[in-house]
Amino acid sequence: MERIGTIGDAAIEVIAAEGMRGLTHRAVDRAAGLPVGSTSYYARTRAALLELAVTRMVELDSTELEPPVGGLAEFLAATVHQAITEGRTRMLARYEFALEAVRRPELRAAYDRGGLLLRRRCAEILEAAGSPAPERHTRVLIGWLDGSIFDALAGTGSLAPPGLNELTESARELLAGLGLPDTR
Numbered sequence: 001m002e003r004i005g006t007i008g009d010a011a012i013e014v015i016a017a018e019g020m021r022g023l024t025h026r027a028v029d030r031a032a033g034l035p036v037g038s039t040s041y042y043a044r045t046r047a048a049l050l051e052l053a054v055t056r057m058v059e060l061d062s063t064e065l066e067p068p069v070g071g072l073a074e075f076l077a078a079t080v081h082q083a084i085t086e087g088r089t090r091m092l093a094r095y096e097f098a099l100e101a102v103r104r105p106e107l108r109a110a111y112d113r114g115g116l117l118l119r120r121r122c123a124e125i126l127e128a129a130g131s132p133a134p135e136r137h138t139r140v141l142i143g144w145l146d147g148s149i150f151d152a153l154a155g156t157g158s159l160a161p162p163g164l165n166e167l168t169e170s171a172r173e174l175l176a177g178l179g180l181p182d183t184r
Contacts, residue, residue: 005056005059006034007028007032007034007042007043007052008053008057008059010029010031010032010034011023011039011049011052011053012053012057012090012093013031014027014028014031015053015092015093015096015097016088016089016090016093016096020096023046023049023050023053025037025039025040025043025049026039047104047107050097050100050104050107051106051107051110053093053097054097054107054110054114055110057090057093057094057097057114058110058113058117060090061114061118062117072125072175072181073171073172074168074171075125076141076145076167076171076175077164077167077168080148080152080162080167080171081163081167083149083153084149084152084153084161088153091149092153095150095153095154097111118142122138123135123137129175129180129181130180130181131178131180132179137178137180140174140178141174144170144171148170
């Protein structure tokens with residue numbers, strides 16, 4: 001349903017701009033350019049609206065989990081770079097959701113679906129690259145991805161976020177530390 005996607009996208013934008021406290025049905029209607037009451041037709045409660053938004057985030061993430069075409073370091077660097085540039089809004093909303101999921105168990109399952117999807121895909125990529133311990137290496141890699149993105153968006157690193165070249169070098173160093181080649 002196209003309308004649900006529009007509402008989900010608008011909810012993500014509202015959360016990124018105003019935080020969880022700013023998420024209301026009317027704010028989403030406004031952000032989506034829909035008549036008042038449209039969002040509440042599809043998501044009657046705030047909990048349903050949160051579920052719709054996190055489900056949309058997972059849906060968008062899953063379309064971006066394509067296998068790397070070039071080198072693994074370039075793929076990882078491009079992933080971080082995209083998240084801190086064009087994907088900034090979704091990442092900020094994701095941080096809001098992460099904290100909300102800690103406090104609201106009903107959101108935890110939906111939030112974790114996206115994280116587990118990313119982790120599974122990461123382990124597959126690392127296994128294909130020759131990792132002898134793809135699950136363990138996934139933890140290290142996700143830590144680097146999450147840390148790099150968070151620092152560039154919300155940490156002190158936001159004062160001078162890394163560019164694509166710096167991220168590529170960092171990814172190469174990380175892969176070398178894991179004993180993985182930068183496959184090309």
